[in-house]
Amino acid sequence: MIKNKSVPKKIHIKKGDKVRIIAGKHRNEEGVILEIFPKQYRAIVEGWNMVKKHTKPSNDNPGGISEMASPIHISNLMLIDPKSGKPTRIGRKIVDGKSTRYSKNSGEIIK
Numbered sequence: 001m002i003k004n005k006s007v008p009k010k011i012h013i014k015k016g017d018k019v020r021i022i023a024g025k026h027r028n029e030e031g032v033i034l035e036i037f038p039k040q041y042r043a044i045v046e047g048w049n050m051v052k053k054h055t056k057p058s059n060d061n062p063g064g065i066s067e068m069a070s071p072i073h074i075s076n077l078m079l080i081d082p083k084s085g086k087p088t089r090i091g092r093k094i095v096d097g098k099s100t101r102y103s104k105n106s107g108e109i110i111k
Helices: none
Strands: 018-021 030-037 042-045 050-055 064-069 077-080 090-095 098-103
Touching: 018 042
Parallel strands: none
Antiparallel strands: 018 030, 018 077, 030 042, 050 064, 090 098
């Protein structure tokens, strides 16, 4: 019997993209993607979803409470259209033999 393997979803955003958070406590805020975790389907957005982490003192760091960014689920993020500046859905099409992303609102190709 074959077990049900999880198929990885296609991630519509990349590192460096400007996105808007569409759900959660930071709804309607914008930021830049700093890092993506494809296996967890999450991303870190610059300046949002900050959490406090308590660290024990060691030889390397003095310890205490530090703030760090926590990942947000990718389904809660929408890419900002470079032409209009509004959130947009993403499509994919083949241009010069390569798959490229384009904005569904304006039709403009996203780098």
